[in-house]
Amino acid sequence: MVESLDETDAERLGYFAAKGSLPKKLEGRGAYLLNSSAFALDFFERKKTPFFLMIEAANIDSGGHSNSTSTIVSEMLDFDEVIGKIIAYVDVNPNTLLIITADHETGGVSIPQGDIATSTVELAYHSDDHTGIMVPVFAYGAHSGDFRGVYENTEIYHKIMKLVMEFHQK
Numbered sequence: 438m439v440e441s442l443d444e445t446d447a448e449r450l451g452y453f454a455a456k457g458s459l460p461k462k463l464e465g466r467g468a469y470l471l472n473s474s475a476f477a478l479d480f481f482e483r484k485k486t487p488f489f490l491m492i493e494a495a496n497i498d499s500g501g502h503s504n505s506t507s508t509i510v511s512e513m514l515d516f517d518e519v520i521g522k523i524i525a526y527v528d529v530n531p532n533t534l535l536i537i538t539a540d541h542e543t544g545g546v547s548i549p550q551g552d553i554a555t556s557t558v559e560l561a562y563h564s565d566d567h568t569g570i571m572v573p574v575f576a577y578g579a580h581s582g583d584f585r586g587v588y589e590n591t592e593i594y595h596k597i598m599k600l601v602m603e604f605h606q607k
């Protein structure tokens with residue numbers, strides 16, 4: 438479906454991918470997140486104007502709610518492919534800022550053990566809800582240094598808006 442939109446010159450575009458929610462990766466979603474993210478990058482690239490793109494890997498949260506390690510791992514690996522794609526984009530468009538974070542932790546997840554040699558991990562859960570556990574903020578590219586440190590997550594908004602006001606309004 439996404440492929441048929443490849444050559445659109447629409448000013449704005451919305452796409453509803455499913456009537457309810459998309460299937461999880463383990464339920465056969467395939468490379469939907471990667472393909473739709475690549476499409477969004479191409480769409481904005483054709484416009485040759487500054488853009489803000491938000492990509493959410495929403496089912497990592499679902500896996501935390503259901504305490505499903507296989508869901509969390511498969512959704513994280515799916516998201517990791519998207520991150521790789523965006524990092525490659527930033528490498529050839531160095532005026533781009535990439536921020537990767539979570540709006541919260543879900544499940545109170547800890548990792549009692551794992552084995553790098555066998556690529557296995559054991560997760561322990563302390564909740565089936567969102568928690569206040571600190572989440573990482575990874576930033577890459579232009580002005581990524583502005584996102585170092587420990588701060589309230591609402592600061593991310595202010596940090597982004599400061600950059601937008603500084604560079605986009607000119």
Ligand SMILES: [Zn+2]
Nearest residue numbers: 498502543567
């Ligand atoms: Zn949630």
